[in-house]
Amino acid sequence: MIAIAGVAIAFPREKTIAFVESPNGPREVKLEAGISKEDLNFLQSFRRPIIDSDVTIPELRSLLRDQMTKDFQGERSSIDQRFPHLTDSEKFILFLVLRANGSMPVYKTRALPLLTFPDMLTAIDGNCYDVSIRLSILLEAVGIRSAIITIFTNALPGHVIVSAYDETGQTAYLLDANTNVFRHWRDVDSDILTILSSASPDDRKRLFEVGEDVDLPIYFRFYAPPSDVAFSPNPITADYLNEVIPASRKNAWRSTFTDQFAQLVGSWRGTGLVPRTLTETASFFAPQTPTGLQNLSDFSPQLGLDLEKIRTKLGIEATGTFSEGTFSLGPNQYWIKTSPAHL
Numbered sequence: 001m002i003a004i005a006g007v008a009i010a011f012p013r014e015k016t017i018a019f020v021e022s023p024n025g026p027r028e029v030k031l032e033a034g035i036s037k038e039d040l041n042f043l044q045s046f047r048r049p050i051i052d053s054d055v056t057i058p059e060l061r062s063l064l065r066d067q068m069t070k071d072f073q074g075e076r077s078s079i080d081q082r083f084p085h086l087t088d089s090e091k092f093i094l095f096l097v098l099r100a101n102g103s104m105p106v107y108k109t110r111a112l113p114l115l116t117f118p119d120m121l122t123a124i125d126g127n128c129y130d131v132s133i134r135l136s137i138l139l140e141a142v143g144i145r146s147a148i149i150t151i152f153t154n155a156l157p158g159h160v161i162v163s164a165y166d167e168t169g170q171t172a173y174l175l176d177a178n179t180n181v182f183r184h185w186r187d188v189d190s191d192i193l194t195i196l197s198s199a200s201p202d203d204r205k206r207l208f209e210v211g212e213d214v215d216l217p218i219y220f221r222f223y224a225p226p227s228d229v230a231f232s233p234n235p236i237t238a239d240y241l242n243e244v245i246p247a248s249r250k251n252a253w254r255s256t257f258t259d260q261f262a263q264l265v266g267s268w269r270g271t272g273l274v275p276r277t278l279t280e281t282a283s284f285f286a287p288q289t290p291t292g293l294q295n296l297s298d299f300s301p302q303l304g305l306d307l308e309k310i311r312t313k314l315g316i317e318a319t320g321t322f323s324e325g326t327f328s329l330g331p332n333q334y335w336i337k338t339s340p341a342h343l
Contacts, residue, residue: 032243139164
């Protein structure tokens, strides 16, 4: 309140109806920088480890299947209430996205994804590649085919998501357990990338919009930036991510898979970072995988998507292995404004 010419004038406070977490409980912030208490409580219910660290590979698949089925029943009422229009299988896959996200509360950039067990399922920090591999492992355990999709476009210059297909429900999915994006297409006979890759640009836009984008809340609890970001004059923070990413994620996806689809394909051809199954991902990172430790190859994934149609149609091959320093993945995709040089 200030006084002008003897008259007291009160300026209204900015309305604070969103919240973030703090050591003292939920803290009020401006609307664009947080989420509702209801959403915060909803996400917190999924925040816990996937498994104990002493699980062995031979029992891992059945343990994950049984544990995720049990956990789903525990969260069923809140999911039913929020998403009554989804089928049971869609709700289960949505649950797996939220569990993968909730099991990795620290967003941390790194040069390589986690490549060995138990870290691949127990580490609390990681980036989009780490959480995508984790989600694919969960999908594998419950019988859903999937593949890891690397993205370099103007809209998303450095990101990784999961493409999945439920043969029983004839439903295709694009899933992002890093930013909680869940888009699905019902009554289709293959994964959505196969369908989009065979479509004309106009049909691709139409096909993409046919899919339903389920509105999931997203909240970044912690962010561990690389040193060049941490020591910059304007370091990126979790608060910044919470303000920027929710507002941009849906449009970024729409642009990537419609107007910028040619860029996406061009990046696959130029970098070799093509869509890969879990088995192919294990082979791709084999030179960087520590010896003597259990890894994806020991898990023996069997339910990868059939990617041959995509590769034949687009002229891409899943050959070679990862070479450090050839690309960068992390939350930079939301604030880098210039196109990567190879696109």
